[in-house]
Amino acid sequence: MTNLSMSPLDRSRFDEAAARHLLTRAGFGGTSAQVEQLVAMGLNEAVAYLVEFENAPNLPVADTDFDKDIRKPLTPAEREMVAMARRGNDEAALETIQKLRNERDGQDRAQLKEMQKWWLKRMVETGRPLEEKMTLFWHGHFATGYRTIEDSYHSFLQNRLFRTHATGNFADLTLRILRDPAMLKYLDNDESRRGRPNENLARELMELFVLGEGHAYTEQDIKEGARALTGYTFNDDSFQFRDDGHDDDPKTILGQTGNWDGDDFARIILSRKESSEFLCGKLYRFFVNDAPGMPSNKVAPVVKALAAELRKKQYELKPVLTMLFKSQHFFDEAHRGGSIKSPVQLTVQTIRELGVPPRDLATLNSATDLMGQSLFMPPSVKGWDCGRTWINTSTLFVRQNLAVYLITGMRPEAFDWDANLAQWPTTALEGAIAKRMSASKASASDALLDLVLAVSAPPERRKQFKSFTDGLGGDLRGERLVSALCLVTAMPEYQLC
């Protein structure tokens, strides 16, 4: 029976396995030494360390990290040039303009690639894992894709917004996302005007962002909400409210009538109880368990308890996350290894846990893309479906081959037979294995499985692996450890977290 209690876990039960679970879910996992540090802190301090991350070292983000003018709109002079070329049917001039445009497109796409590397690197290096993890959560929740936005700097601004408010206030973030150029463009609100409202943003605000599909709203509510959002657009990199495009006649949304604007619309739906439950259900799937059908009816009391806390704290996220990460329910055995690593989680966790070098970031980004998760390019406004949808016969090979690449440094397409397999210091992991062996009298092979897998390996798997490591002759060090890791990371169970 799954423990449904939201009371804190008993101090004595916050052992290494529990701390590892916490670090994996609230972040991207870590080395044995880092796990031990968390255990030493005790549950309260460990959760505070992760959630109140403002005290931890910061990797600063600056406006100038990327070129904001990469998509600079045409200057009046340039616009005049285009108009003249069109009027005069000047093919050569039009050609030049087209070429310039193509060049800018290329530069913008190149900048997006740099941003993908930059974000992945942050996740690998950050001392505030929950900050990046929640940024990733919001990216999947308020999902927008670069292919529609077509302005890498707007994607960057949105990413910064998610990071700044990663564990802030959900109501506040919702109001800000309605002013976010990337979102306004992605859901066509920049084309929504009085008299011809575009319903896209209003619909998703109800269906995917705040209330949840089918929850207490009608098509009419969407239409009225869309009218409230008219005039919400952007100019260059900033939000702009166009008074002349805004419909200021009365609207009735969820039974409330008034001269609502977009902010009022958001406040009205946020005031519904369903909204807190919807968000907590998504947090549950993201942090606790992503098995099909989760959160199930059985765990509904947990989601309701989180939602009640969220409402009580006026949508402040930290109290809810703290409550969740301390709870007996969160640490229940049923959830240990009960989720499937997202491609980004798999990549970052492998690096942070094993201590392998991050290798070539562009290769890693292309690998996460092949596994179905391209940063800044979620497949649709629904974000990523997560859980089992990550896994199919193709992505499973990419996952296994990515691990081989991280561990050995050898790209699948170009094997280097003379490579020294132990190019990274394996001593930390060797030490952790030795420590575990002496503490629990486990064999080296069992110790490694316990350190690397999120679930306790089934007896048959242990037997298979033991017979392999026995055959290697000698203890699990250096190249032997590297070989063993290639095999462990190719076990189906390695995909669990």
Next chain:
Amino acid sequence: MEPTTPFSRRIFLQQGVTLASLVGTIPWFVQQSAVGMLSADARVSSQAGVPEDRILVVVQMSGGNDGLNSVVPFGSDDYYRARPQIGIAAPGKENGALALDQKAGVGLHPNLKGLKDLYDDGKLAVVQGVGYPNPNRSHFASMDIWHTAQRSGRGDGWIGRYVDCTCNGSPAADAQVAIGRSAPLAMIGTTAKPVSFEDARLFQWMGKELPGSLERPYDQMNRAGPLGGVDPGSQAAFLMRTALDAQLSSDRIRTAIGRTPLVAYPGSRLATQLRAVGAMIRDDLNTRVYYVSQTGFDTHSNQQGAHGNLMRELSEAIVAFQADLKAQGNDSRVVTMVFSEFGRRVKQNASGGTDHGTAAPMFVLGSPVKGGLHGEHPSMTDLDNGDLKFTTDFRSVYATILDKWMVAPSKTVLGGAYPALKFLRT
């Protein structure tokens, strides 16, 4: 309407599940042969009236194919006025078009000789003027529209939705195969995902190549299916089942592709991809839809030579593929559909190329196809700001293939009703 089950997917799945549940007791190396036997008679009809063995091959011309130089309106003076340098000459002239219909004044690019032969054979349907309302001229956006079959370009892919809605439960792992670096959006459904690989040699675990004899233990761990004591509904069991599926798909696909084909294929990339598809069809994989692509169609400058080469590659690859299918005796099972995200502008540009345009022809070919010209050639005079106006919505082509060939409810798959065309004999 009861969703139809293509092939014997359901039987395959049921057998797969039974097998997996026995796995704890079967040694791993028996697995492979057990599944080998299973697929041998997996072609038993599972549902009356549903064709079991029909296959669709999609060929994507990426970059925006110049439709007017592929299917040439040689009867139109406006065509030659708009394209003084790059226009394809009328039939009979040097490098002239290959006439399909003298009266209509329409012919094929001279390098599409093989396609012309298929046309004369009644096996090539040319669907003219295909597009959609308010055309988008961005490669990405327009490709997404074609892949999702939605004007918004958002949501699941149309082939993925087809697989999702025609299988009960989870789709067979290899219901759709895409050859390319990443899976095309068209094949991404809610649960349906294609097998995709650029090179079949990479569709396997690379750790095998490492020193240390990792292959045998790897196989042990990945071919066992769910281990004893593991809850069959758990995530772990799901991963163990998928791992087994992946090994079996990899074996079958790599074995199939490793064989020498019955006919010679040219060496182009498209031909290599179609050769692999031919090999997989010959080996009777459970795959219903294959996806390949040809790149390089974004011909903004000096397009004549480049576009001519693309046309030749396309034609020669398809001819070889059709010959292969015929030699296998499989040609009546396969329909091939060729499309691009948009055509190009009517007027050539100053660099001897063409810029992004709108409507363009599609090719649908194979023995089950009713050859000929279908739909109207778009007007060369009634233009929309220098662009062709489409005459047939591409979703009508999809709907025809879904309803008449794949026997799937197109309305459900496409989320709307589109009038059927008459390019299939079925």
